[in-house]
Amino acid sequence: MTATIIDGKQIAKQKREALAKEVEQLKLEGLTPKLVVILVGDSPASLSYIKGKRKAAEEIGIGFKLEHFSGDYSEKELLQLINSYNNNSEFHGILVQLPLPKHISEKAVIEEISPLKDVDGFHPLNVGKMMIGQESFLPCTPAGIVEMIKSVGAEIKGKHVVVVGRSNIVGKPVGQLLLNEDATVTYCHSKTANLSEFTKVADILIAAVGRADFIKADDIKNGAVVIDVGVNRLDNGKLCGDVEFEKAKEVASFITPVPGGVGPMTITMLAHNTVQSAKNQLKNLQGSK
Numbered sequence: 441m442t443a444t445i446i447d448g449k450q451i452a453k454q455k456r457e458a459l460a461k462e463v464e465q466l467k468l469e470g471l472t473p474k475l476v477v478i479l480v481g482d483s484p485a486s487l488s489y490i491k492g493k494r495k496a497a498e499e500i501g502i503g504f505k506l507e508h509f510s511g512d513y514s515e516k517e518l519l520q521l522i523n524s525y526n527n528n529s530e531f532h533g534i535l536v537q538l539p540l541p542k543h544i545s546e547k548a549v550i551e552e553i554s555p556l557k558d559v560d561g562f563h564p565l566n567v568g569k570m571m572i573g574q575e576s577f578l579p580c581t582p583a584g585i586v587e588m589i590k591s592v593g594a595e596i597k598g599k600h601v602v603v604v605g606r607s608n609i610v611g612k613p614v615g616q617l618l619l620n621e622d623a624t625v626t627y628c629h630s631k632t633a634n635l636s637e638f639t640k641v642a643d644i645l646i647a648a649v650g651r652a653d654f655i656k657a658d659d660i661k662n663g664a665v666v667i668d669v670g671v672n673r674l675d676n677g678k679l680c681g682d683v684e685f686e687k688a689k690e691v692a693s694f695i696t697p698v699p700g701g702v703g704p705m706t707i708t709m710l711a712h713n714t715v716q717s718a719k720n721q722l723k724n725l726q727g728s729k
């Protein structure tokens with residue numbers, strides 16, 4: 441079997457076009473969705489992801505502001521800045537780019553962002569709502585993965601999903617979102633014994649380990665849907681995922697490439713959440729009249 445490649449760029453393009461139409465409509469109603477991205481430090485990877493976020497925002501018509509500080513910016517200053525954006529009704533989304541320097545508590549920062557503007561979907565209130573299936577901002581990478589699987593018509597209900605990785609921003613929430621879609625979910629991680637026994641029985645395999653070519657084609661079930669979340673930079677400068685792509689595509693039914701798979705959808709779902717936040721604000725304003 442040769443897999444169909446799930447083209448994240450193409451799916452993202454279609455979604456961005458639809459979002460641009462929604463933004464046009466919001467602008468007619470007097471509202472421009474706006475996003476502020478806060479970066480502490482100069483990580484080249486973070487700067488490159490933020491460039492992608494700015495480009496998507498501009499394409500869609502979302503206002504974009506970058507607040508960029510040197511690596512010695514203090515936690516106190518950062519919390520105060522977030523607080524000022526919580527109270528600034530011109531901005532609908534607040535995103536603090538991760539990872540943060542070691543002297544800043546990620547937990548404190550995430551908890552400071554108003555859940556109403558938490559377009560990353562990382563605030564404990566939004567995470568809790570997602571767990572119990574209530575409407576909330578969904579974390580961008582996991583939400584993008586669900587959209588990608590649905591967009592190629594692959595069945596989720598009743599399927600066995602195996603998630604390899606248990607981070608708070610990808611592994612845990614993607615399993616929860618697929619459970620909410622009636623999949624049966626198994627989580628694996630660095631301490632899982634006999635990992636391949638699990639990956640070999642996955643109908644949908646989500647690889648979010650962060651290690652180049654970690655999942656071998658021999659450990660993938662014939663016809664599985666393979667979603668590769670890894671973004672690993674090799675010594676030769678090339679990017680590759682967590683899955684041995686060239687061989688795995690001869691086994692899987694659908695597979696995402698790296699680059700051009702999950703990444704573009706992560707950014708697009710951020711735009712989706714920002715537009716959603718602006719719409720929520722408009723609804724609240726209209727409701728209070």
Ligand SMILES: Nc1nc2c(c(=O)[nH]1)N[C@@H](CN(C=O)c1ccc(C(=O)N[C@@H](CCC(=O)O)C(=O)O)cc1)CN2
Nearest residue numbers: 488489536537538539560580699700701702703704706
């Ligand atoms: N506050 C957040 N921080 C981080 C998140 C997040 O969702 N919110 N996720 C990652 C980084 N990330 C977004 O911020 C991100 C990672 C990768 C891509 C992407 O488009 N990747 C491309 C390849 C890019 C390249 O050439 O380097 C691809 O896969 O095609 C977008 C966003 C950690 N931090």
